[in-house]
Amino acid sequence: MAPSSDAGQTSWASLTLAVGVGAVLGAAAAVAAAKTSGVEISEFGKAPKGAATAGRLKPDESGAMAAGRRKVKRVPVEDFPPAKNDLLLRAARGEETERVPVWMHRQAGRYLPEFRELRKHADFFTMCQDPELATEVTLQPLERFPTLDAVIVFSDILVIPQAMGMEVQMVPGRGPVFPDRLVDPADLDRLNFKPDMEKTLGYVYDVVNLTRQRVKARVPVIGFSGAPFTLMGYMIEGGGSKTMSKVKAWLYCHPEASKKLLQALTDIIIEYLVGKVRAGAQLLEVFESSGGDLGPELYDEFSHPYLCQIATKVKAELRAQGLPEVPMTVFARNVRHEGALEKLADSEYDTLSLDWNILPEVARRRVSIKKASLQGNLDPCALYASPDRIRALVQDMVKGFGTQRYIANLGHGMLPDHDPEHAHALILAVQEVSAEMNKKTSQAN
Numbered sequence: 001m002a003p004s005s006d007a008g009q010t011s012w013a014s015l016t017l018a019v020g021v022g023a024v025l026g027a028a029a030a031v032a033a034a035k036t037s038g039v040e041i042s043e044f045g046k047a048p049k050g051a052a053t054a055g056r057l058k059p060d061e062s063g064a065m066a067a068g069r070r071k072v073k074r075v076p077v078e079d080f081p082p083a084k085n086d087l088l089l090r091a092a093r094g095e096e097t098e099r100v101p102v103w104m105h106r107q108a109g110r111y112l113p114e115f116r117e118l119r120k121h122a123d124f125f126t127m128c129q130d131p132e133l134a135t136e137v138t139l140q141p142l143e144r145f146p147t148l149d150a151v152i153v154f155s156d157i158l159v160i161p162q163a164m165g166m167e168v169q170m171v172p173g174r175g176p177v178f179p180d181r182l183v184d185p186a187d188l189d190r191l192n193f194k195p196d197m198e199k200t201l202g203y204v205y206d207v208v209n210l211t212r213q214r215v216k217a218r219v220p221v222i223g224f225s226g227a228p229f230t231l232m233g234y235m236i237e238g239g240g241s242k243t244m245s246k247v248k249a250w251l252y253c254h255p256e257a258s259k260k261l262l263q264a265l266t267d268i269i270i271e272y273l274v275g276k277v278r279a280g281a282q283l284l285e286v287f288e289s290s291g292g293d294l295g296p297e298l299y300d301e302f303s304h305p306y307l308c309q310i311a312t313k314v315k316a317e318l319r320a321q322g323l324p325e326v327p328m329t330v331f332a333r334n335v336r337h338e339g340a341l342e343k344l345a346d347s348e349y350d351t352l353s354l355d356w357n358i359l360p361e362v363a364r365r366r367v368s369i370k371k372a373s374l375q376g377n378l379d380p381c382a383l384y385a386s387p388d389r390i391r392a393l394v395q396d397m398v399k400g401f402g403t404q405r406y407i408a409n410l411g412h413g414m415l416p417d418h419d420p421e422h423a424h425a426l427i428l429a430v431q432e433v434s435a436e437m438n439k440k441t442s443q444a445n
């Protein structure tokens with residue numbers, strides 16, 4: 001593909017700029033770090049022959065691009081020490097915790113000035129594809145909030161449609177855009193249903209592995225994927241959508257083609273997630289962020305079975321390959337119709353992540369503590385409140401969920417205009433309030 005200078009597309013100039021900034025940011029440090037951290041720097045900045053511009057990569061090109069820039073010497077997963085702070089993993093597995101672990105969806109992102117500084121110079125997908133940059137962004141929240149209980153690897157759910165051959169642009173102020181969305185079932189022929197994971201998404205494995213090296217066992221590293229229906233939604237809508245009318249039209253008019261796509265996505269996601277564990281991920285989260293756009297019948301037919309398949313098959317595959325059997329979380333946003341949470345609790349997911357439209361005590365009543373852990377669910381907009389008010393809201397939330405089998409988080413993600421100090425207030429409040437509650441309970445017993 002020739003370099004393009006169309007409006008809204010990244011040009012060679014900005015790619016060069018991004019690469020240049022990477023060099024400026026990293027040059028001396030990266031060379032020094034390379035010697036100690038297993039990163040090999042190979043021709044950083046040299047675009048491979050025929051490569052697309054950043055953010056517009058085709059499958060083969062993205063692998064070549066990442067490989068052309070930097071190679072990470074991956075440390076085998078069995079050589080990593082376990083996390084010293086393993087509260088998140090214990091809470092997910094249903095083991096006792098002395099306090100509630102806390103992290104935030106989208107904690108590595110635009111509300112952090114240090115993220116925005118890097119983002120000024122680099123296209124979003126360039127950042128995802130550069131292991132040094134992506135690892136740095138992944139660790140930024142932990143550097144700022146040292147008591148945070150987990151890091152989530154910086155990437156995006158839309159790297160899977162890219163690996164299947166679709167073009168995705170991240171347009172500032174607009175979000176993801178697919179210039180050639182899937183219009184009708186004949187368009188499925190354009191997709192690669194069996195992409196070579198290492199070639200197309202090996203750069204994500206590099207970020208996972210490098211993060212695990214750099215986090216130095218302080219906290220667990222979370223890997224994630226979008227769920228099949230959520231990804232299908234972006235691929236057919238061509239970006240975010242309020243009504244989801246195009247993708248839902250597919251479900252009603254082309255159910256068989258829809259299932260063909262959902263199954264292909266499921267198979268890819270399974271392989272992708274297993275690969276993340278092989279690279280070092282210690283917990284996996286599956287984001288069905290668009291699940292609530294389906295009514296109960298559509299959800300039961302087009303989302304739930306694929307979500308379950310992912311958990312069952314990822315765990316079976318981890319066992320078969322002798323990889324660590326990591327806990328899995330599902331975030332089925334706005335899915336709470338009768339029976340839905342109960343069914344997810346019966347699946348192989350260890351944790352259900354909840355949005356803020358359900359009271360903590362109601363969720364805990366519906367999901368037996370014997371069956372699953374819960375994660376969530378503070379309204380992200382609550383972070384606009386004062387730190388004192390945040391603390392009071394956290395107190396209610398932790399009381400509602402209880403301190404065991406519970407992971408505090410937002411009901412969705414951090415927003416770009418959040419004040420990082422308010423995120424800090426959330427973290428500290430969860431940790432102090434829950435430790436205090438546990439102390440009181442043990443004294444009472």
Ligand SMILES: Cc1c2[nH]c(c1CCC(=O)O)Cc1[nH]c(c(CCC(=O)O)c1C)Cc1[nH]c(c(CCC(=O)O)c1C)Cc1[nH]c(c(CCC(=O)O)c1C)C2
Nearest residue numbers: 105106107108109110152153154155156157175287289413
């Ligand atoms: C920081 C960021 C991300 N994605 C996007 C950004 C902003 C990009 C920018 O700087 O322009 C674009 C980006 N990516 C997406 C969107 C559209 C949806 C949205 O606006 O929330 C945008 C703007 C699509 C996307 N991307 C993601 C989801 C699922 C979770 C959710 O519902 O929020 C979805 C739906 C997952 C995601 N995305 C990201 C992470 C990183 C790790 C972390 O959580 O800190 C994760 C887990 C990172």
